Amino acid sequence: MAISPIPQSIEDVFSTITYNIDFYQRQYKWLKDPVERLLDDVFYKFNSDYLEIEDSMEPENAANKIGWYYLNTYVTNTIDGKVFLVDGQQRLTTITLILIQLYQQSVKESSDLSEWVKSKIFGIVGPKKIFWLNHEGHAKTLEKLLNGEPFETIDTTIGITSKNMVENSKYIKSWLEKDLDSKHKLETFIYYFLRRLQLVKLEVSQADVPMVFEVINDRGVRLKPYEILKGKLLGQIDKDELKLLDLNKLWETQVSKINEIGEDEIDSFFEYYIRSKIANSRGLAVKYDKKDYHRAIFSDEADNFFNLKRNPAQIKRFLQNEFVYFTNLYHKIWWFSIDLRPGFEPVFFNSLNELNAQYLILLSAIKFNDPEEDLKIQLIAKEFDRLFVLLQLQRSYDSNKITEIIYHLVTELREQPAEKIKPAFDNQITQLLSNAKATVIHEPFNYMYFKEVGYNDLSTRFSRYFFARIDYFICQNSNAEMQQSFHNLVRNTGHVNGYHIEHILAHNDENLSLFANDEELFERERNRLGGLLLLRGNANISSSNETYTNKLRTYVQTLYWNATLHPDTYHSNLDLIQLKNKYNLNLRAMEVFGPEELEERHKLLADIIKIIWN
Structure with missing residues (x-):
């Protein structure tokens, strides 16, 4: 040819x-x-x-x-x-x-x-x-x-x-x-x-x-969108200046850095970055999709902020400053998202739950050369995780409404000081709770809305994440190592090594009698979070229909939260006793487990929730 x-x-x-x-x-x-x-x-x-x-x-x-x-x-x-x-x-x-x-x-x-x-x-x-x-x-x-x-x-x-x-x-x-x-x-x-x-x-x-x-x-x-954008930007600059400033190398270096995250990840960066700086609603954000941002960035609306349309001087300034800064920031957030990093753990937690909108809020709140960069990353990631968890645990999570709320936060926090972050999230949490419960709510967490929450109210992944965080809290505060990584606890669903939700109260006549043989009451109560644990697949199978006394032998060898039910866990365990006293937690061994113990355990979870997601 x-x-x-x-x-x-x-x-x-x-x-x-x-x-x-x-x-x-x-x-x-x-x-x-x-x-x-x-x-x-x-x-x-x-x-x-x-x-x-x-x-x-x-x-x-x-x-x-x-x-x-x-x-x-x-x-x-x-x-x-x-x-x-x-x-x-x-x-x-x-x-x-x-x-x-x-x-x-x-x-x-x-x-x-x-x-x-x-x-x-x-x-x-x-x-x-x-x-x-x-x-x-x-x-x-x-x-x-x-x-x-x-x-x-x-x-x-x-x-x-x-x-x-x-x-x-x-x-x-x-x-x-x-x-x-x-x-x-x-x-x-x-x-x-x-x-x-x-x-x-x-x-x-x-x-x-x-x-x-x-x-x-x-x-x-x-051409891919970022390749087209490159041509539109660099094409406006005099070739001698391009060479003198080495802008082509600058562009390729930053693009390569972001694309190390994943194939054509740079398109995701531009989508988040442009939306973060100018989109005030979900509807307005649509035009800055990663397939079309390379065109839309030159629209009048976008150009009012970026000023890149037929402006070689601004393009040079943008590439050497904002482009480098925010691509580095994006890479930094990604680095925090792939593993637990001291001080930045919530970034990882959000990634674990696929809450990628944290990029959008972070890029909005952080301004060029922001002296509060790290503080804002820590606060926003923590508050986003908190919003996600507290709404789930009070049956008030609506993914469509969350998307709308995200753009309220993007708009409200855009390049604002760090001190405004927590009040903004608090306001959104209570507003969503108030709408869901059809009453005015002032506190982000209320036991009344948590009391009945259990197995059927939460997705399997979220339930695993919740108990993984409970276990992490106990380990962190008692100088212990987690037995399994968060990835294994939350994402691994294999029959042998994957972790699954376990009912403490197996469905048998002995346990049913504890609830006056009321089948409906028994099912409702045993499904509450206070009556659930996270067990590895083979342990879950082996203990599935055992009596509580026999189950305890399995629990002591598993996750720390499970092991706190067994008396041996407290023997000579000064760190655990110190944790209990520090937070005034009703943490104790339970040699029997019935309605009162289940309620006590559920309330204990509520107390820990208030500490973790204060």
């Missing part, structure tokens, strides 16, 4: 060849945004150079003073003398619509260039008028646009292509009429548009068309 690149002006493209829309091509789906970007790019170069041109200069000579502009590539293949457009239909259709509106405006201005422009829209083949871009099925729409018929009278019910042709033509018309406000500027622009804008034609053989199209649209040739 051979691909032959042919550089062309628009005058060359639309001269003698009719481009048929290949069956691979989709309908014309460009809406206002891509059309606006195309016009913006074209007019930026033209307007900046036109300012230096005297009105007395002939338009053709004036256009020659304006630098050329590259409009991308298009791909064709030829079958039996007919040329098919394999890729580039969206752009070439938009160029045709621009030509039609340039023709209308040149007629209105009585310009001698009107017939020249018209010749670039269609040609005559025998008795027929053929549009160079042959949209079969939509030629009537192009004809009506060419004839200047009112937009509202043109039938667009025949398909999305016609509808978008008309809607985009309205926008193009208003743009041209506003920007080309004199006959001289209009005629100069016509010469510029037809001769100074450059495309590259790639001709491929028919046999290779499916493969080429697939590659262009699905694989290698299509």
Whole structure:
């Protein structure tokens, strides 16, 4: 296979060849945004150079003073003398619509260039008028646009292509009429548009068309969002400065650092970073998705903050400062998220629960070169974990509402001092609790809402996480090592080595009699958190239907929280006694286990919850 690149002006493209829309091509789906970007790019170069041109200069000579502009590539293949457009239909259709509106405006201005422009829209083949871009099925729409018929009278019910042709033509018309406000500027622009804008034609053989199209649209040739953003940013900077400041190396270094986290993780960084700084709601955040942020960052809304649109000086400053700082910060947060790091444990806990929105809140609250950077990481991660846990434990967790709350926090804490973090989270927790319970609540944790919570109220993963944290608390405060890692306790679900929830009270006649043989009461009570433990798979299976006395023998050899039920755990264990006294915890061995012991154990969990998630 051979691909032959042919550089062309628009005058060359639309001269003698009719481009048929290949069956691979989709309908014309460009809406206002891509059309606006195309016009913006074209007019930026033209307007900046036109300012230096005297009105007395002939338009053709004036256009020659304006630098050329590259409009991308298009791909064709030829079958039996007919040329098919394999890729580039969206752009070439938009160029045709621009030509039609340039023709209308040149007629209105009585310009001698009107017939020249018209010749670039269609040609005559025998008795027929053929549009160079042959949209079969939509030629009537192009004809009506060419004839200047009112937009509202043109039938667009025949398909999305016609509808978008008309809607985009309205926008193009208003743009041209506003920007080309004199006959001289209009005629100069016509010469510029037809001769100074450059495309590259790639001709491929028919046999290779499916493969080429697939590659262009699905694989290698299509650039990734961060690669496109790189071109848009670095492309605005003078090449000598790029080399002098070594900005290309700077970019690649930071991108590589983030992509060490995961493939194309840099796209996730930009999504979180842009949203953190400008999105105040879930709805507004959608446009900064990691698939589209490279375009949206140049929208007016985003540019009010980032100021990167056609601003080389700001781009240089941004790359050397904020870009480096916040990518390093993102990597730092990730580093804290993959294991327990002293002082930053909550970052890991949030990661364990897949609460990745912590990145969003952290990037919002931390400002460039923030002297409170570490403190904010610690506080926000801790408060986010606290919000997640306390709402779960009081049956008030709603994932949809949490997403909304996250953007309230993002907005409220954006570049605010650390002292505002805890009050902001407290307010959101009590507000969510109040909404869930339909009453005004002032405290983040209330035993009344925790009293009945148990096995059926919580997801299995959260239950495992909860008991892992209880065990971690006891170990940390009694100079003991955890028997298992958090990953094994929370994530490992294997039958042998995975950890599972165990009922202390097995379903048997002996235990049922403790609850007056009331089956419903028994099931409700034994499911409460005070009646549950976390056991490894084989231990859980072996003790599943044993009496409590026999279960105790298993518990003493397992997690610390389980072992606190057994008397041997307290023998000569000064650290455990010290923990009990320090926090005034009713922590004791239980040689029997019935309704009173279950209630006591549940209340003990509530006391520990208040300490951990104070």
